[in-house]
Amino acid sequence: MTDRPINATGGIAAASTSMSDAVSALPQEASVSDFVALLKPRVMSLVVFTGFAGMMIAPGSIHPVIAAVAILCIAIATGASGAINMWYERDLDAKMERTKDRPLPAGRMEPEPALAFGCILAGGSVMVMGLGVNWAAAALLALAIGFYVFVYTIWLKRRTPQNIVIGGAAGAFPPLIGWAAVTGDISLGGIALFALIFMWTPPHFWALALYKCEDYEKAGVPMLPVVSGVLETKKQILLYTVLLLPVSLIPTWIGTASLAWGALSAALGVVFIGFAVKVWLDETDRAPRQMFRYSLLYLSVLFAGLIVDNSVGRMLVG
Amino acid sequence: MTEMAKKMSEFERKRRGRNIALAVVIFGLAALFYVMSIVHMSGGAKG
Numbered sequence: 001m002t003d004r005p006i007n008a009t010g011g012i013a014a015a016s017t018s019m020s021d022a023v024s025a026l027p028q029e030a031s032v033s034d035f036v037a038l039l040k041p042r043v044m045s046l047v048v049f050t051g052f053a054g055m056m057i058a059p060g061s062i063h064p065v066i067a068a069v070a071i072l073c074i075a076i077a078t079g080a081s082g083a084i085n086m087w088y089e090r091d092l093d094a095k096m097e098r099t100k101d102r103p104l105p106a107g108r109m110e111p112e113p114a115l116a117f118g119c120i121l122a123g124g125s126v127m128v129m130g131l132g133v134n135w136a137a138a139a140l141l142a143l144a145i146g147f148y149v150f151v152y153t154i155w156l157k158r159r160t161p162q163n164i165v166i167g168g169a170a171g172a173f174p175p176l177i178g179w180a181a182v183t184g185d186i187s188l189g190g191i192a193l194f195a196l197i198f199m200w201t202p203p204h205f206w207a208l209a210l211y212k213c214e215d216y217e218k219a220g221v222p223m224l225p226v227v228s229g230v231l232e233t234k235k236q237i238l239l240y241t242v243l244l245l246p247v248s249l250i251p252t253w254i255g256t257a258s259l260a261w262g263a264l265s266a267a268l269g270v271v272f273i274g275f276a277v278k279v280w281l282d283e284t285d286r287a288p289r290q291m292f293r294y295s296l297l298y299l300s301v302l303f304a305g306l307i308v309d310n311s312v313g314r315m316l317v318g
Numbered sequence: 319m320t321e322m323a324k325k326m327s328e329f330e331r332k333r334r335g336r337n338i339a340l341a342v343v344i345f346g347l348a349a350l351f352y353v354m355s356i357v358h359m360s361g362g363a364k365g
Contacts, residue, residue, distance in 0.1 A: 029332045032339045063362045065353055072350075132354045 030109035037103050038086055038114055039079030046299065047078045047174050053303040054178030054193055057256060057310040062182045066133055070181035073129040074174055076121050077141050081148040081170070083118030087111055088153050095219040098212060129181075137181040144173035158220070161227040164209075168201030169194075175303075189256040193306075196251070197299070199244040203237045203276065204295040210234075210279070210288035234280045237291075241276040245269040248302065261309040268298050 051074040055067055062070070086093065086104055094105035103109040122145050130138030152167030172194045179190030209216060209223040210233060216223040225233040248269050252262030275291040282288075 029329050030336075031332045032335045035336075035339075063357050065357045065362075069350065069354060128350075132350075132358075 030103060030113065034103035034108050035117060038083040038109075038117060040082035040086075041079075043082060044075055044078045046296070047171065048075045049300065050193070050197060050303050051174035051178040053306050054175030054190060055182055056178075056307045057193075058179040058182035058189065060182050067181070069132045070129065070137060070178065073125045073133070073137075073141060074177055076125040077129075077145050078174075080118045080121035080125060081145050083114055083121065084149050085153045087115040087118060088149075089157075092158075092219045092221060096212075096215045098215055133181045134184045136184050136186070137177050140173060140177045140180050140186070144170055144177065147173070159222065161222050161224040163222070164205040164224075165202050168205070169198055171201055172197035188254050189251065192250040192254060192256060195247050196244075196302070199240060199247045200295065200299055203240045203244070203272075204292065204299075206233050206237050206240075207279065207288045207292040207295060210237075211285040211292075234276075238273070238276040238280055241269075241273045244272065251306070257306055258309050258313060261305050264305050265302060268302060272298055 048071060052071055055062065055070060086102055089099075090102075090104040090111060093099035093102050099105065104111060104114055126138050126142045126145070129141050148167070148170035152163065152170050156163040156167050175193035175197065176186065176190040179193070180186055183190075206224055209225050210230065213223070213225045213230070217226045224236060245266065248265045249262055251257040252259060252265070257265075272294065275287070275294050279287040279291050
């Protein structure tokens with residue numbers, strides 16, 4: 001009789017311990033929102049928009065369903081690249097204020113599912129683009145993913161302060177892909193849009209790096225302000241914004257955009273240079289923050305302008 | 319015990335959410351391939 005309560009208590013304790021073990025042994029279960037966060041939705045929106053603009057201004061026409069498929073593939077591929085990037089950079093992300101709450105460094109997700117998720121989406125988006133749209137666009141999409149993952153994330157980012165300059169090419173692919181989705185090839189108009197984003201990327205990221213310098217330094221990422229100092233970065237920002245101005249006029253010179261768009265582009269470019277000068281003169285974080293915000297507005301307005309310009313042009317012609 | 323029950327319930331909630339999302343994606347893909355096939359077969363893929 002005396003044994004029973006002891007056994008019963010022991011049994012409850014044992015059951016409780018094994019339940020506790022079972023709960024603690026549960027795999028880290030990420031929520032849907034964690035998987036969505038892996039796709040970097042905010043980055044995706046601008047990329048999709050530039051891809052859409054490339055598609056809209058390309059000569060020729062495309063069925064709306066096929067156009068939607070192409071946009072979806074660009075969006076998914078961008079997200080896939082982001083997921084693989086987050087998997088590879090989880091150690092850096094954990095050290096930076098800006099990124100420490102991402103699903104992997106915050107411990108809400110195991111690394112392997114993140115990598116698998118990225119790889120499946122990358123492969124799937126290229127395959128659907130090839131089967132549903134055309135293989136030229138699919139090849140460019142695969143190249144963009146490969147460039148972002150292997151050239152930028154794995155090779156350049158931790159090795160050189162020029163990471164953004166060369167790696168920025170990955171973000172310049174979407175309008176070229178959009179263009180190729182319509183035409184099935186790579187032509188001068190698409191390359192002009194590629195060049196525009198390529199030249200825009202360094203001042204955009206260096207403005208961010210100027211006020212997140214300590215974060216990058218802590219993580220050991222050799223961003224330009226960390227390696228060469230604030231003054232050199234400001235000089236490079238000014239240089240690239242000045243070089244961006246003639247590059248942004250190429251679509252007008254080659255007839256892809258109208259003179260009106262060229263005027264808009266020139267005006268926005270001059271304001272961009274103005275912000276770069278302000279960054280040069282300002283000792284505080286205020287000007288780099290303003291310039292970063294303006295750079296996003298600059299690209300959005302330029303590409304929205306391209307779409308409007310092309311639509312008006314087509315209406316007038318046809 | 320309450321803590322454990324809460325953890326289990328959270329675990330199950332996340333898993334259920336993921337299963338629903340996966341089902342939506344699979345049905346979405348099936349619909350996408352169906353529509354894409356229709357467009358290609360009707361010769362409309364070139365716009």
